[in-house]
Amino acid sequence: MNQRILRLVRNYAVPAKKNAPKLTGGLQPLQGIQLKKQYIPRPNQRVTYEHQPPPSPSELKAEKVIRKRRNPWLRFIPSLVVIGGTVWLLFSYNYFFVEDEDLEFLNPSEFKKYTITFKQQIDEDHYLIELTRKNRSKILNSMKLKMTSMWNGHRLWSVEIKQPDISIVRKYTPLPLYVASNNSEEPFIKIINSEGEEGKMMLYIKTYPEGEMARWISQTPLYSDLELRGPFVDYEFPFHPLDKATDRPQLRNVLSKLPPDSELPEDMPSPDNYNFFGAGTGISPFLQCLYSPNPPKGKVNLFHSANTEEEIPKVFSSLNYFLQKTSRLNYYRFIRDKGEMITDVPASVVSNYRGYKDLKFVKEYEEKKLLKQKMEQLKSGNSTDDNSSTAAAESQVKLAQLQDSEKQRVEPSLAKSKSTSYFDNALQLLLFKRESNDNSPSPASLSLVCGPEGYISYISGTPDFNNPENIDAGEVSGLLGKKGWTKENVKRLQ
Ligand SMILES: Cc1cc2nc3c(=O)[nH]c(=O)nc-3n(C[C@H](O)[C@H](O)[C@H](O)COP(=O)(O)OP(=O)(O)OC[C@H]3O[C@@H](n4cnc5c(N)ncnc54)[C@H](O)[C@@H]3O)c2cc1C
CATH class of the missing domain: 3.40.50.80 (Nucleotide-binding domain of ferredoxin-NADP reductase (FNR) module)
Known part of the structure; x- marks a missing residue:
């Protein structure tokens, strides 16, 4: 019986299906057995127990490169470098060329932006307006070594302010004042005494009912910008030695x-x-x-x-x-x-000032000043002169002579000035004023x-x-x- 069944199974031929996958290898299906799922053999995996030699340095390097290439972020590096470079180039151009022209407080032929940083109405038609140069800190930094004050009592100067809507300009006189603190009822307005305070100015303006510019300035909101050019020297005091x-x-x-x-x-x-x-x-x-x-x-x-x-x-x-x-x-x-x-x-x-004759005193005075400077240099050992010992001897003789003659002339006033401190000076002047009246x-x-x-x-x-x-x-x-x-x-x- 078993033999008969076995023969039947062996002789059974499976009817070919339309979509049946083509058999490529492995065991042939047993004839006569109806399989629920078609058997598809997996490709052979060879397992070897041979001892592999360690990879050579060049193989290791190549492997590293391949691994790197597989990192998705690394693909963006060239683009990032290009973008970074472009940004840097634009910034440098802006910093060295475009912005450079604007690194000054005032220019007579070009309007510069100033911000209204303080406004105080003094009475019905008078105002104090503080203006601060835009980018002031940047300008101060860029000027650190070559800073010269824009204020000088030897001349009177003004600036022109532009009203852009109706294209008019008017002159105004800046004062070397700024608001140092504005916490109390009355702001503390300070004189610009140091480099760090430069780049600010105060205007004292009067508005007129029919006037264009002063009215416009007084109505312009705080922290708005005004355009200024200058300085224009209106008067220079006569020369004095x-x-x-x-x-x-x-x-x-x-x-x-x-x-x-x-x-x-x-x-x-x-x-x-x-x-x-x-x-x-x-x-x-x-x-x-x-x-x-x-x-x-x-x-x-x-x-x-x-x-x-x-x-x-x-x-x-x-x-x-x-x-x-x-x-x-x-x-x-x-x-x-x-x-x-x-x-x-x-x-x-x-x-x-009695004319050119007085200039000789200036010359003498300058010579004395130079000589004193030289002596101080020699004393402190900072002289750059090669013949310093000869120069020192000559200077000492000259200075001794000068000091002698000067002593005779100005002894009393010199003694007084030596003991004069800032406070003493103010006090003396105050007392003098009170006495003289x-x-x-x-x-x-x-x-x-x-x-x-x-x-x-x-x-x-x-x-x-x-x-x-x-x-x-x-x-x-x-x-x-x-x-x-x-x-x-x-x-x-x-
Ligand atoms: C070198 C210089 C420095 C100056 N400095 C200052 C300053 O620090 N502060 C300041 O407020 N002004 C100053 N001025 C005057 C200023 O330039 C303007 O003329 C003034 O602000 C009026 O301009 P506005 O556009 O408001 O009036 P505008 O439109 O020019 O004038 C309108 C009307 O206002 C009247 N008016 C104008 N000016 C005067 C006046 N001075 N007196 C009487 N009536 C007048 C006139 O009747 C006119 O019809 C200065 C002028 C010069 C030349």
């Missing part, structure tokens, strides 16, 4: 921090005194000069006219008070509302006038710029004319 010898220290907000004036060289002509006549915002050029570094070395008689007391910012009053206390300023205020008017002016005197104007050799047309005419006559040279050819009349002032010693600023 002392300008070569010494600078007067700049005013400070704290009197005790004001360095004492340097001793003026003996043989030099004394500095000249000036009269400044300013009305309304016309006071700004004079305050610019008095608050800047290198202010006038002589005394200034400032005649300040205003419609009301309220229109004068408090900071002006306190700084002018300090100037008075340090004997730099005689300050006379005329408030129209109180019926105060200038009715008289002092007569003129001739300049203390003399408020009469100092004799001046030059008068400057600035303000509305009517005011200028009243003080000094009408200016006349109707000539090809565009210089003021108008005769001096008014109060100054009556006291003998002429075109040679009067300057009208308009």
